[in-house]
Amino acid sequence: MYDKFIPTAADYVRFAPEILLTVFGTLIMLIEAGRKEDQRRPYGILSLIALAGAIYLAFPAYNNAGPAFQGMLIVDGFGTFFRVLCYVAAALAVLCSGQYLSREKADSGEYYSLILFSVVGQGVMVTANELLMVFIGLEISSIATYVLAGFLRDDQRNNESALKYFLLGSFATAFLLYGIAWIYGLTGSTDLSLIRAALGSANPPNVILTGTAAALMFVGLAFKVSAFPFQIWTPDVYQGAPAPVSAFMSAGPKAAAFAILVRIFMTAFEPIAARWEPILWVTALATMVVGNFAALAQVNIKRLLAYSSIAHAGYILVAITAQSQIGISAVMFYLAAYTFMNVGAFAAVTHLAGKDEKYVNIEDLAGLGQRQPVTAALLSVFLLSLIGVPLTGGFFGKFYIFKAALDSNLVWLTVLGLLNSAVAAYYYLRVLVVMYMQDASAEVPAPKPVSGGILVALVGSAVATVILGVFPSVILNFAGKSGTLNP
Amino acid sequence: MLDTFFFYAFALLTVAGAALAVTMRSAVHCAVWLIASLLGTAGLFLMQQAEFLFAAQIVLYVGGIMVLFLFVIMLVNLEAAARERQMRKRWPIALAGVLLLAAGLARSLEEGIRLPAPRPAPEAAAGNVQQIATVLFGEYLLPFEVASVLLLVAIVGAIVMAQREDAR
């Protein structure tokens, strides 16, 4: 009876990346505690080492794919993909953070620890095969992110951002937890495979109660991916949070939430798919419309990117609505492309915002093409990819998503989605126009040339964005293989 | 019979306590009613023969967390908050929402009545605490351990938020 108390070596191998990250997160805090006043702070480097190590360890874990810790986790292609994606997103955010934090005089170990812990949470989420693990992972990731959003405590915007995120986020998590409780009551299990078996059995639990449980969990997860009508927090929080944190928030936690949304609804709730499909259909459309049209009226670039991220969440929901293997692959590919182009755009904003983020309006970018051709060119790559111009990752992402939708006969969703993406060109283009076709304003000082970590993050994201556009097979093959979620 | 009576008594305490906790004006009163609600839940746990949960509920929530709440409330001047309007002009919309939800839930309940009769709670083979330990350190070992990361994050977060700029 006691042998199940002892985890096997395979369990540890499959969980090794998260263990490594936790160790480094703790280590950073210990170093901070013992640091003398005049010593350097090596946290950025340590975090990067930890994330690189975690990426490295994700591969042996994948080669030993399978469930771990009594079926609490499952390491499969899908989980591994998102695991690595979250690590990469965090690494990009860390690269942007060093200069930002020293500019704001807020360099401290806790920041990096929180990022690493948040990634641990995301790693747990995306490999979870059990609703309790989902919940704990989500909470770890979220709480760390709430704090990061308000990291500059003396900044009004940070305070407001963190508070809104925290209150509304907790509210949404309560919905998720309540849904888990319902499901447990209905099926007697929190294991995704067992729930699926119970719902798909010849004698399933009451359909209305199951539907309500699914609805409650959907609300919780829809909040995290900022789907309409739960997107309401996104613009405020992204605008108020420190720019590198916005970069991080818009990528890692979002990708993880999408991963778990797909996993729960495509495995556990797959037997009742016919009933949640209309909800997803409406949500996908409304999210695209609200994101794209509200973005038209924005003047603040962080807020613009927030709305853009809502719109992109809408496209991804279209792929989930397709409920097919190619749909799941499309979600994976799109999130990879989205991570690079969006984090890249936020990285550029991080650099250009200046001390105290004074210059975050679109107008402040005037003349950037002349003042800083490199930053402007890199930002243009991200914007073009966000528009969905061919030879960028954004184009292929959209192409696959709408192909998946059309394959599943979602004709109107495809048509309306494509129209939306035509509208979207307008607001991204405005940024390009301001950068290249307006004279620099005398009130905005010329930004310093981009260098160091931000430059690495920018170039890395731009290269990845272009590679995903020119050689999409790099990711697509893997996504195609992993699109089958076998419960 | 006695069971039924106690169930409804605890249920009433839980629901009424929760309702009063959100509607009372004074923050101290809110906290006290929240304690009442938590006690009601504890009673429900006890009726399900979940002694461990019952004890944890009383010791942690009522004893620990709520006492801390009360301390904070008393330390902070909340007069300004108490003067805020509790109801907004848009209450009809809220009412409509509540009615809609009630209609939906009523429908669920209508279906729920047709569920098979509830089974009696399983007789505990061993002690309740021992069973929880077996499950917690066996099947649910990983969530249990990972929850420690969650607590760590919460502590770090609390420190970051509480620490003052000039303290460094």
Added chain:
Amino acid sequence: MNLWLIPTLPLIGAAVNGLFGRRMPRMAINAVAVLSVVASFLLALNVFNNLGDQPIVERYFTWIASGALTIPVEFAVDRLTMVMLLIVTGIGSLIHVYAVGYMAHEGGYYRFFSYLNLFMFFMLVLVLANNYLLLFVGWEGVGLCSYLLIGFYFLENWATSAGNKAFIVNRIGDFGFMLAMLLMFNQFGSLDIPVVLEGAKALPVEHSAGMLTAIGLLLLVGAAGKSAQIPLYVWLPDAMAGPTPVSALIHAATMVTAGVYVVARSSAIFTHAPIAMDTVAIIGLATAVMAALIGVLQNDIKKVFAYSTVSQLGYMFLALGVGAFSAGIYHVMTHAFFKALLFLGAGSVIHALEGEQDIRNMGGLRSKIPITFVTLMAAGLAIAGFPYTSGYFSKDEILLAAHHHSPWMFWVGVFTAGLTAFYVFRCLLLTFFGEYRGHAHHPPHESPPVMWIPLAILAVLSLGGGFIAIPHYLEPVLGHAGQAHDPTLVIIATSAGLIGIAIAAWMYLIAPGVPDAIARTFKGLYNFVYNKFYVDEAYNAAVIQPVIEGSRIFLWRGVDAGLIDGIVNGVGKRSRGLGGILRLAQSGNIRNYAAWVVMGSILVIVFLGFSGGAK
């Protein structure tokens, strides 16, 4: 054959000028830009010599291979592509040479040539691509370059707003193209052009709307966006804000014919979807008439030629719609000759008059810039369909096919031909004859040889280019489309052009008071046409304002209360400390937001609850 070299050379040119141009001497920039395109032209000629009846296909690598989706990077040359290839590289070379002279005094010289070469790259990818996805890469790429080049004089606001308009309208077209691609993939399981076309040929002809009709109509949306057809033509006249060589290359000779090319390339789809075909013909004809009418009253020399381009593109669509695909391509070629010449000549005039574009301020330039005068007259004769000029052959081909399809289309086409001859000669006569009415500080001067030599070459092509028997050459690809030669119809069509020229000569040379008298008599009609049928205003009122204002009012005020407001109104400086945070929680925003979450959840829960019962 190394087809890949043809687009790659301009790409290298673009890269070299874009990256190092800032530090390069002008001569080096010129050499890189011009020689890369000329080399492409020579390579294309080499391909031409080796091309038989069968297409040359070259496969380079597998672009995407994932499950059902396999897309290689393949270039293919058949006779249709060959014609386009020669037009693009040939005219492109001439215009590059011309631009060396035209842009000599402009800033951002290297940037201009870098964009221009980049445009050549994408345009060549577009015509060489052997699958629709790769074609789409070129398609979007040329749109982007067009946008960059329209906005080239970026310090002037109208240039950027024109660029924006072009981009947005093209995005609407791209939406159609993308949807067409997705449908093709759904239907035929491939995006390879030969596979799709074979698949389409295997399907029965659709006499009521079906999949092929849908694909055809969506392709038409895309083509209408790129080739400036109703209702998406509005961007092209504004696009003339760019430098004149750009107008000639992109907005007259090459890019705008991409839509024609795509429809001709997909002819198998259209011939199996008669509804889509008829739509193409009607849209083409309507565009031809409408743009010609607008052109009659324009006073900006470039605007006149811009509307004339829209009108001529309408002709090409008419040709496609009545099944005369090869006639459409024929007209693409002759139009490339004479329209490039018209624009370059206009550029030469503008150059001579220090930037003046209004024909009311010109006049009498015949003797001052004689070479420009002669070449422009040649172009004018060609577009008017003067016997044995290039336009005469291609236009007759189209009109005969239209007559064969339905005679009323022929008559409308003839009327348009007359209008075309009239407004082009109105413009030319006002420019070159009469007294000089302008106020230039220096006397007008002839352009340097680097500019007039390309003009001369184009003039020769405009006059004699019709003898290149394109329809015959294209027979292996597009089938035999020649109609029985009917001398009566030819005479009618030709005389319409001659009558147009004659009326123009009468009104602007012999009796100069007549135009004003007509304008006074038909004042309402005159204003209606003069203001381009108020189409821009209608679009603005019906589409643009509602979208922008609706977003601002409904979504911004309704959905998005705004962080900024929160800081200003709600919290102030008191947000520090717990009390402050609790107060913040009480302030409006968070409550509202929570209300949103609650309302949303109620909807989701009620929906799933209710629908749960109704299995």
